[in-house]
Amino acid sequence: MKPILALVATVCLLLFSSPVWAGSLILQLTDSDGNPVSDAVVKLTGDTPGAVLSHQSHIIDQRDETFSVYVLLISVGDDVTFRNSDQTRHHVYSFSPLGQFEYLLAPGEKSPPILLSKPGVVAVGCNIHDRMITHIYVSDTAWAARSDPQGQVEIKDVPNGTYVAHIWHPKLRPGKPELAETVTLGDSPVKLSSVLQLLPDRPKSGGEYRRY
Amino acid sequence: MIRITLALLGALILISSTAMAQEMHVEGYADFRFLSAGPPDSFLDGGVGKLRFGQGEGDQAQQFQFAEASMAATLLLTGDVLAYANIRYDSRQRTALDALEAYARYRPVSVSRWRWSVKAGAFFPPISLENTGIGWTIPWTLTPSAINSWVGEELRTIGSEAKIEWRGDVDRMEWIFALYGLDDPAGALLAARGWSLNDRITGLFDLNRLPNATEYNPSARRIHPFREIDDRPGWYSGVRWRSEGIGSLELLRYDNQANPSARRDGQLAWRTSFWSLGAETGYDDFVLISQAMFGETEIDPTPQFNAITKFQSAYLLAGYDLTDWRLAARVDGYAAQQQNAGRNVPAGEHGDAVTLALTWLPIEALRVTAEGIRNNSWRLQRTVVEEPPRAVETVFQLGVRVFF
Numbered sequence: 272m273k274p275i276l277a278l279v280a281t282v283c284l285l286l287f288s289s290p291v292w293a294g295s296l297i298l299q300l301t302d303s304d305g306n307p308v309s310d311a312v313v314k315l316t317g318d319t320p321g322a323v324l325s326h327q328s329h330i331i332d333q334r335d336e337t338f339s340v341y342v343l344l345i346s347v348g349d350d351v352t353f354r355n356s357d358q359t360r361h362h363v364y365s366f367s368p369l370g371q372f373e374y375l376l377a378p379g380e381k382s383p384p385i386l387l388s389k390p391g392v393v394a395v396g397c398n399i400h401d402r403m404i405t406h407i408y409v410s411d412t413a414w415a416a417r418s419d420p421q422g423q424v425e426i427k428d429v430p431n432g433t434y435v436a437h438i439w440h441p442k443l444r445p446g447k448p449e450l451a452e453t454v455t456l457g458d459s460p461v462k463l464s465s466v467l468q469l470l471p472d473r474p475k476s477g478g479e480y481r482r483y
Numbered sequence: 484m485i486r487i488t489l490a491l492l493g494a495l496i497l498i499s500s501t502a503m504a505q506e507m508h509v510e511g512y513a514d515f516r517f518l519s520a521g522p523p524d525s526f527l528d529g530g531v532g533k534l535r536f537g538q539g540e541g542d543q544a545q546q547f548q549f550a551e552a553s554m555a556a557t558l559l560l561t562g563d564v565l566a567y568a569n570i571r572y573d574s575r576q577r578t579a580l581d582a583l584e585a586y587a588r589y590r591p592v593s594v595s596r597w598r599w600s601v602k603a604g605a606f607f608p609p610i611s612l613e614n615t616g617i618g619w620t621i622p623w624t625l626t627p628s629a630i631n632s633w634v635g636e637e638l639r640t641i642g643s644e645a646k647i648e649w650r651g652d653v654d655r656m657e658w659i660f661a662l663y664g665l666d667d668p669a670g671a672l673l674a675a676r677g678w679s680l681n682d683r684i685t686g687l688f689d690l691n692r693l694p695n696a697t698e699y700n701p702s703a704r705r706i707h708p709f710r711e712i713d714d715r716p717g718w719y720s721g722v723r724w725r726s727e728g729i730g731s732l733e734l735l736r737y738d739n740q741a742n743p744s745a746r747r748d749g750q751l752a753w754r755t756s757f758w759s760l761g762a763e764t765g766y767d768d769f770v771l772i773s774q775a776m777f778g779e780t781e782i783d784p785t786p787q788f789n790a791i792t793k794f795q796s797a798y799l800l801a802g803y804d805l806t807d808w809r810l811a812a813r814v815d816g817y818a819a820q821q822q823n824a825g826r827n828v829p830a831g832e833h834g835d836a837v838t839l840a841l842t843w844l845p846i847e848a849l850r851v852t853a854e855g856i857r858n859n860s861w862r863l864q865r866t867v868v869e870e871p872p873r874a875v876e877t878v879f880q881l882g883v884r885v886f887f
């Protein structure tokens with residue numbers, strides 16, 4: 272009797288648990304002018320913590336005095352390597368409390384992998400080219416994604432439940448409360464949109480401004 | 484004169500050949516002007532006009548000019564040290580080629596919120612909030628405000644400046660202190676000519692012309708602004724606060740510490756000190772920039788003669804930046820008062836100017852700016868050369884800048 276009960280229970284669990292994993296969130300991000308916002312990171316916190324994926328290595332390239340990404344989303348425990356693909360030197364550095372480092376990179380050179388083990392945002396600059404900047408978003412959950420050039424964020428395969436979607440972007444106006452939306456994920460995908468108040472890029476056109 | 488030109492040219496060729504390709508960045512532009520200017524004659528020709536362009540008789544006159552070509556090279560020596568030089572070609576300066584700035588900067592990397600750096604050489608003191616472009620040009624207009632016109636004419640730090648930065652998540656602070664020499668004649672133009680609005684920056688080896696109506700120091704109608712007369716260093720010190728999303732505020736105290744009774748080679752030392760204030764803010768595509776300056780300059784060349792000129796100016800610039808188009812409007816106000824022992828005619832002045840500029844940037848390498856200035860000023864000194872004390876000057880310019 273008991274083994275049968277156990278079997279039934281197991282079957283029930285399998286049967287009912289699989290549709291539970293169907294939740295997904297699609298978020299459309301725009302700025303106050305209605306333009307899509309890329310490079311925002313959306314992270315879900317709530318009922319079920321998203322297990323962090325196994326360790327991954329990432330590369331941020333430097334080309335034309337620009338970092339290859341403006342925002343890189345990684346998980347806690349991942350590492351990041353900086354590569355210089357320019358003909359000039361770069362001096363990448365960060366004074367973030369989450370990770371302090373500096374590497375002077377000759378053309379073609381790579382930094383050693385930098386391990387980031389605490390969640391948060393690490394801003395990285397170049398001590399030679401003041402205008403170069405990139406941000407590493409270190410997430411403690413797998414339920415996080417970065418918006419694409421169309422301003423879309425999709426977080427898939429999230430267990431059903433209620434979550435808070437935290438929205439972050441490097442140019443969010445400081446001093447405002449954190450941008451967050453409460454979402455209940457069920458069997459069908461949830462579509463939401465959100466408007467971000469961003470600081471303008473200044474100066475706007477780079478051609479005639481000094482580079483150093 | 485020729486030797487200086489050759490030396491500059493040689494230095495440039497040397498820098499470019501040794502560092503070719505790897506660690507040098509060169510940028511620059513050529514500047515062409517179509518302009519329409521009216522009376523009176525520009526101070527650059529000895530006249531009583533306050534603008535770069537002016538012509539003595541009759542109505543507006545049109546002309547075309549190749550104004551200048553400017554080239555700046557930045558050479559990365561180590562990761563922490565860079566050298567910068569900006570050289571200009573201008574057919575109306577004393578040497579065909581002259582340098583506006585030449586300096587080295589040492590800025591070690593820091594992985595804390597604090598960072599320090601030091602500059603040495605010849606460079607502009609950190610006063611202008613307008614001149615952020617290549618070769619000390621202005622993205623918004625062709626012509627600087629009265630304050631920054633004067634900074635470009637008579638101020639250059641030939642010495643060393645130290646800076647300490649504190650970098651917060653939102654706020655940023657900077658403290659600056661500098662010691663310098665070779666700036667003893669600074670202030671002479673403000674006293675002898677008064678304020679002006681012009682984008683003709685004085686090169687390191689160039690001379691500034693005093694108006695024909697000047698009564699000081701008739702032996703030296705031309706002044707080399709960057710020279711040492713009393714062997715006493717000057718200083719300035721400033722603080723700047725910047726908050727992301729709000730804007731910036733800055734304050735600077737400048738004192739060249741010149742001995743007002745010193746004289747060398749027929750040139751006088753002008754004791755010049757002033758306060759400079761700046762603020763900048765913006766929202767979306769709008770930018771507001773404002774600066775104010777007030778101070779005084781003094782000479783005591785003989786026991787019988789002493790002159791103190793107090794000067795004040797402020798401006799407000801409103802800009803609208805649509806990436807390909809930029810629109811700017813600026814209002815300037817300025818004044819000076821003079822106290823001369825043993826002189827009856829005080830040579831004070833007051834005036835205001837309105838500048839409107841529309842800039843079009845069709846491609847990265849081209850900038851076209853249409854600018855109009857109306858300057859309204861009163862200066863009694865003009866009566867010395869039988870001109871009325873009040874002058875209303877208007878200049879329209881179309882500036883075409885080709886960047887390389």
Ligand SMILES: [Cu+2]
Binds near residue numbers: 361400
């Ligand atoms: Cu760099």
